[in-house]
Amino acid sequence: xxxxxxxxxxxxxxxxxxxxxxxxxxxxxxxxxxxxxxxxxxxxxxxxxxxxxxxxxxxxxxxxxxxxxxxxxxxxxxxxxxxxxxxxxxxxxxxxxxxxxxxxxxxxxxxxxxxxxxxxxxxxxxxxxxxxxxxxxxxxxxxxxxxxxxxxxxxxxxxxxxxxxxxxxxxxxxxxxxxxxxxxxxxxxxxxxxxxxxxxxxxxxxxxxxxxxxxxxxxxxxxxxxxxxxxxxxxxxxxxxxxxxxxxxxxxxxxxxxxxxxxxxxxxxxxxxxxxxxxxxxxxxxxxxxxxxxxxxxxxxxxxxxxxxxxxxxxxxxxxxxxxxxxxxxxxxxxxxxxxxxxxxxxxxxxxxxxxxxxxxxxxxxxxxxxxxxxxxxxxxxxxxxxxxxxxxxxxxxxxxxxxx
Numbered sequence: 001x002x003x004x005x006x007x008x009x010x011x012x013x014x015x016x017x018x019x020x021x022x023x024x025x026x027x028x029x030x031x032x033x034x035x036x037x038x039x040x041x042x043x044x045x046x047x048x049x050x051x052x053x054x055x056x057x058x059x060x061x062x063x064x065x066x067x068x069x070x071x072x073x074x075x076x077x078x079x080x081x082x083x084x085x086x087x088x089x090x091x092x093x094x095x096x097x098x099x100x101x102x103x104x105x106x107x108x109x110x111x112x113x114x115x116x117x118x119x120x121x122x123x124x125x126x127x128x129x130x131x132x133x134x135x136x137x138x139x140x141x142x143x144x145x146x147x148x149x150x151x152x153x154x155x156x157x158x159x160x161x162x163x164x165x166x167x168x169x170x171x172x173x174x175x176x177x178x179x180x181x182x183x184x185x186x187x188x189x190x191x192x193x194x195x196x197x198x199x200x201x202x203x204x205x206x207x208x209x210x211x212x213x214x215x216x217x218x219x220x221x222x223x224x225x226x227x228x229x230x231x232x233x234x235x236x237x238x239x240x241x242x243x244x245x246x247x248x249x250x251x252x253x254x255x256x257x258x259x260x261x262x263x264x265x266x267x268x269x270x271x272x273x274x275x276x277x278x279x280x281x282x283x284x285x286x287x288x289x290x291x292x293x294x295x296x297x298x299x300x301x302x303x304x305x306x307x308x309x310x311x312x313x314x315x316x317x318x319x320x321x322x323x324x325x326x327x328x329x330x331x332x333x334x335x336x337x338x339x340x341x342x343x344x345x346x347x348x349x350x351x352x353x354x355x356x357x358x359x360x361x362x363x364x365x366x367x368x369x370x371x372x373x374x375x376x377x378x379x380x381x382x383x384x385x386x387x388x389x390x391x392x393x394x395x396x397x398x399x400x401x402x403x404x405x
Contacts, residue, residue, distance in 0.1 A: 001107055004032045004179060005084035009075035010094040011039035014048060016230050019141040021052070023097040032103065034059050035083045037075040040066035060084070071197020072231075077190040080182060090179040095227035096120075097144075099153045105222025106179045109170060114215045117178040118222040121149070123246050125228050125238055131173055131218065131281045137225060139238040139246050144225075153223050168220045173280035174206050177224055180214075188212055189404045194270065194331050198231070199256075199263035203275040206283045211402045216282060262329045268308040269332050270401065273370050286370035287396035292347030298355045307338060309366050310351070316341040348393040349373070357386040 006024060010017045017036070024034060036059065038046040049061045060083040064070045080089050088110065102118055110116045120132040123139045135152060138144035154160075156168065188208050195201035209216060230237060233256040234248040241247075267275060272291070276284035293310045295302070298317040304326070307313050315338065323334045351369070362385045365372065372384075373394060382389045 001031065001103060002088055003086045004103060004106070005080075005086040005089045005182075006032060006034045006092045007076055007079045007084065007089050008034065008092050008094050009037040009039055009072040009079065010041065010045055011069065011231060012041040012043045012045065013094045013230055014041070014043045014045045015141055016095040016227060017045065018048070019144070020092075020094055020096055020098070023099075025056075027098050027100040028103050030056070030058055032058070033084065033086055035062075035079040036060070037062045037079050038064065039069055039071065039075060040064045069197050073191050073196040073198055073201040074193060080185055080190060084182060087182055088179055089182050089185060090177055092177045093226065093231075095230040096177060097149070097225040099223040099225065100150065101153075101157055102222040102224065105219040108221070109217045109219055110179055110181070112181050112184060113213065114217060115174060115178050115180045115184075115209055117174050117176070117216070117218045118224050119218060119220050120175065120226045121152075121223055122226045122228055123238070125246055125248055129281075130279050131171070131175060133223075136246065139227065139240060141227075143240075149225055156223070157221055170220060171218045171280050172216055173218045173278070173282045174209070174216045175218075175281050176202065184214065188402055192270075192404045194266050194404075195263045197259060199260040200267040200275065201263070203277075203283070204267060204270070206277075207271065207285050207398075208402050208404070210283050210285060211399055218280070265308045266330050266332070269330065269337075271398070272309070274367070285398060287374050288398040288401065289370060289373055289394070289396060290348040291369060292345050292350050294341065294345065294350060294352040295355050296341065296353075302355045302358070303338070305363075306355075306366070307334070309369070310337075310347075312337055312339060312345075312347055314339050314341050314343055314345060348391075348395055350390040350392075352388040352390070353386050362386055 008017070008020070021034065024032065036049050038049055046063050053059045053061050062078060062083060064075065076091055106116050106118065121135050122132055123136045124134045125139065128134050137149040191201045192204050195204060229248065233252055238246055238248050272288045273286050276286070278284060291310045292312040292314060293306055294314045295306060296316050298315040300317060300322055303315060303317060303319060303322050319338045323338060327334050365385060365387060377391055377394060379391050379394065382391070
């Protein structure tokens, strides 16, 4: 078996990281390398890592010295590029327990040009889906029912149940943890720092895997138990009420919500649409067009809503304050994206409308422009609802996004 480099950034998640480490060594042995990055933790994570590297020679460690968080978007790539010594790397969360046979199941399907995901077993903290298994073996390491989980996994792996109950055939899709040949990861330049410190970097790289022609496989013979969302999203962890129901403590953190919004807006700027995937988490990638909005009766509030959805917006409102405020949230040069209403227009597709005529219903036309052009557009002029379209070219540019700059 080829050794795998497990890639695990962590920020103040020490009890989960210890739990995760113990599972890898207990169930998979010491053949695999573990690469850790401490993202300026304040809970003793770095001190523990320094002690562990003395005891376990197959560990590599890196630290962000702060004072600001870098996030896993950056640290995944730091570990892959600068620390991982194996041909295969696995993007792996700090709150995941490696079940026996995980590595063998990954190797069964992994080859160059393929990305292989394990199947997540999770407590019912989030909605169910066909790409994962909801099975409650605990919501914190302190109450983790390890033997119950191991028995369940053994039964699935050894066909104790009929196939119509447990179907172990691979499916097409991707979600962490996922393994890839290091060269394939590096050939597309890894994660895009546009999304740092976190959120949407995974959806971005998954799109690029598909466009690069990689095969996305999910094995249903290799499993992790995933505590879920124990980083910045739900900092206080989970809890169980007297009736046994489980839920996350508190609300999603302000830090996570603000960064998720920034990353969502940047994803739209880059791809021209929201994140899309099928029920098995296989990416759906509409075409990327060069679209210019020509908007009259605009104001700063509407400018904020519209700007991410096009390549260029030509507006009759004052926009210097918007650029000054928003530029810190994106690597896109907003001065190149926002132009005066009467500026020369060179986009392949021009969409003209009156901002005063927009409402919740027809704004969905803007949200779905890529699919609309793909399905029904032709070069020329057309009208729809409050929009006038001048279509000079239907050339698409999504493949230009495969290798990040």
